[in-house]
Amino acid sequence: MSSSPLNVAIIGMGTVGSGVAKILLNRAEQMTARAGRPIHLKRAVVRDLSRTRDINLPAGVLTDDVESVINDSTIEVVLQLVGGIDPAYDIMLRVLESGKDVITANKALLCEKGELVFQRAKELGRCICFEAAVAGGVPLIETVTQAMTANQIISIEAILNGTSNYILTEMFSHNTSYADAVRTAQEIGYAEADPAMDVDGTDAAQKLGILVQLALGVKVNLDQFLRQGIDSLSLADLQYADELGYTVKLLAVAKLLDGQLEMHAQPTLIRNDNPLAHVEDAYNKIALEGDAVGKVWLSGMGAGQMATASAVVANLIDVAVGRAAITFPRLNLWNSSQNIQILPREDISRRYFLRLNVEDRPHVLADITNVLGNHEISIASLVQHEAPEVDETENYPIVPLVIMTHRTTEGQFQAASRELDALDCIRAPFVRMPVND
Structure with missing residues (x-):
């Protein structure tokens, strides 16, 4: 076991960042045993130093200066736990270029800029870990x-x-x-x-x-x-x-x-x-x-402070023991070489659930089934609970009508939906959901 500590920094001390800090500080002995060396939280970067937090950090750790992390050559790993694209993208690139590995939970950044940041990390000989970005504590x-x-x-x-x-x-x-x-x-x-x-x-x-x-x-x-x-x-x-x-x-x-x-x-x-x-x-x-x-x-x-923090710390252990340095450059995680086309949405085939708020009067059901039939959509079941009787001089009551269709395409369904929206017997909202059979 190495006696030299692994110095880490957290950028973003929100819900997840605070959870990570709790694990690192409260379970230091356990983390040392699993990492093979002590893990030292050297910096925690926040936007507002005056904000009350649910964790007491050691003196000198909390800062609002991200440059103090980027310019510190003793910090080897940065846990980047800020969301969104801007300024997260720029911060990640600068952290990588300063010679540090990155662990992130930012799915928006990976979804939009993943190819760019992964390529840059490989060029620099660094690694990016992101287990917490997709399903919280699930590996x-x-x-x-x-x-x-x-x-x-x-x-x-x-x-x-x-x-x-x-x-x-x-x-x-x-x-x-x-x-x-x-x-x-x-x-x-x-x-x-x-x-x-x-x-x-x-x-x-x-x-x-x-x-x-x-x-x-x-x-x-x-x-x-x-x-x-x-x-x-x-x-x-x-x-x-x-x-x-x-x-x-x-x-x-x-x-x-x-x-x-x-x-x-x-x-x-x-x-x-x-x-x-x-x-x-x-x-x-x-x-x-x-x-x-x-x-x-x-x-x-899939949500909550400690579940997501668990995945972040697991990645940190991977970096500490050297697994991430071996697997990241070899797995080619952001390879876009597959020539697989996206099925056009109008060709997706499935059944649908409709909830319509309709006037309880004659011919309404005929109008609706006529629209569906014109688009070759067959009804599998229909639910309309009995409505109270009203005087013929009163306005027609609005009642829910629930329809389950047989299998059809998204294109046919959307075309029918536009015509249903135009019927004067239907009141908003008109709820549509697919069925997974």
């Missing part, structure tokens, strides 16, 4: 890039956003509204003050993009595949899905079909006998299918 990146390397991964079906999964669980389990579930998620630290990227599907889509890059060698931009969030759903949608034998989850999917890649990240109806339907709270669950091993399941906490 998904290591599984895809190392444990399953004997396989061609042909399918990914995953719940990758712990915040959205917690919100959906809270809504259904406690019969609460979307807004109230979001507030609860914020109060316990699963959702940010602005939860937009979690609830609009961006976070799950970015993570899916990273997985596709690693598993299939395909660079995919977010605008190339369907992305939809949970922010348009209500408790009624979850209850109707349950009545039909399904659970709603924000599901990220990538499948190889006849040489093309089907991709989408959307709230989806999943049959209740599917293991993905039973993932609750902030947990993630991922089904990877390899052509040799078959289906592999991974599950664990």
Whole structure:
């Protein structure tokens, strides 16, 4: 065991950064045993020194000067735990160029700039580790890039956003509204003050993009595949899905079909006998299918301070013992040489759930089925609960109508949806979700 400490710095002392610092400071002896040398937290960079934090750092560690990290040649590893692209991209490049290895949890940066930063790291003889960027505490990146390397991964079906999964669980389990579930998620630290990227599907889509890059060698931009969030759903949608034998989850999917890649990240109806339907709270669950091993399941906490910090520290141990220096330059993680085309979204084939708010009057159902029939969409089931009788002189009441279709294409479905939107018997909101059978 080397007696010289490994000096590290954290840039970004938010939720995850504070969790990492807790592990390094509170479990120092255990980390030393696993790393083969002491790990010394030398700097922690923040934007606001006056902000109250839930951890007491040793004197001299906390700073607002990122240059004190970049210019310190004794710091060997930087845990870059700031989000977004700017200034994170510039900071990462400068850290690498200063001769330091990088560990990050920034999926947005990797999704957009991964090829550039990986190439620069290789040119400089440095490494980038990012286990925490995709599924919180779940060892998904290591599984895809190392444990399953004997396989061609042909399918990914995953719940990758712990915040959205917690919100959906809270809504259904406690019969609460979307807004109230979001507030609860914020109060316990699963959702940010602005939860937009979690609830609009961006976070799950970015993570899916990273997985596709690693598993299939395909660079995919977010605008190339369907992305939809949970922010348009209500408790009624979850209850109707349950009545039909399904659970709603924000599901990220990538499948190889006849040489093309089907991709989408959307709230989806999943049959209740599917293991993905039973993932609750902030947990993630991922089904990877390899052509040799078959289906592999991974599950664990996908949000929260210590779960994500766990993955960051695991990467730090990899760097400390020298594993990362061996594997990073040889795995060719950001190779985009595969000539796999994205299946056009209009050609995606599946079933759909529709919830329409309609006037309870004659001929409404005929109007709706006529639109669907004109686009060759067949109805598998229909649910309309009995409405109270009203006097003929009163306005027609608005009632929910739930339709499950047979298999159709996204192109046909979208064309029908535009015509349904134009019907004067339908009131907003008009909820549409795919079905995963």
